[in-house]
Amino acid sequence: MKQRLFAFFLLAALFFALPLTAYADAGPKPSVRVVFSPAPQQRCYGTLLSSTASTGPSSAWDGSSEHARYEEGEEEIWQAFVDYQDPDGFYFLQEIWDCSEAGLLDWTYYPPGTFKILLYFPDSGQFWTSPVYERYAFDSYFTVDLTRAENGVFTAEKTYDFTWEILSMLARMALTLAVELLLALLFGYRSARQLRIVTLVNVCTQLGLNLLINLANWQAGLFAFLLAYFGLELVVFAVEAVLYASLLTPGRSGKKAVLYALAANVLSFWAGVQVSMWIPGIA
Known part of the structure; x- marks a missing residue:
């Protein structure tokens, strides 16, 4: 009962604190x-x-x-x-x-x-x-050589930064994992087996989420990215809820695990928003 009350008040506080609809992770932004x-x-x-x-x-x-x-x-x-x-x-x-x-x-x-x-x-x-x-990708990079400007007009070249994108994605995944592991401890999931499950599920879902939404934006533009983002966010929550409910406490009710999946995704998104204010481009 204490855990349920804690989760309820946590979600309520985050709901009123977030200026936007809460998405399912410390999500990237264009x-x-x-x-x-x-x-x-x-x-x-x-x-x-x-x-x-x-x-x-x-x-x-x-x-x-x-x-x-x-x-x-x-x-x-x-x-x-x-x-x-x-x-x-x-x-x-x-x-x-x-x-x-x-x-x-x-x-x-x-x-x-x-x-x-x-x-x-x-x-x-x-x-x-x-x-x-x-914009030609989720994160679009351009380089301008101002020495080639003529009559106040200059051109820009597309220069996609694959290294920064990989590092940024890994940083987002690390942040999300840290938040969800901390919350798992508060929910009572403290055994080495349970923490390994949370880690493996989280890495797989976040890796898939980041790769698919970047691919959607690269191939079909901003509108496709938005559709993919909102849809995949729901898929991430559903997949994590099902896996946690069946794996974290086998043979018991999965309600707490579903609630944990919801709270973890909301909290990790909130954490991503806070980090993005300090380190733009990471989240």
């Missing part, structure tokens, strides 16, 4: 990463202009002071981007990166699917822009 090589030789700020007026929590300014979004000391930079008129009607979604030193624009949380890269050089007041590009 990203667009643009590397400028060499880095700009002067002050430079960048953004992705979007073909739509919003994506995720980012949106175009509606003209009200309450909706203006900029960091302290960047109001003039923000205003310059707001005043920029794109000839194709693309939107500035109030997301700005300082590309001066690192030479990096790293949109790691719901970037636009169709976009232009826009750079602003405040010392000269110039804007440089790119042609229209689309």
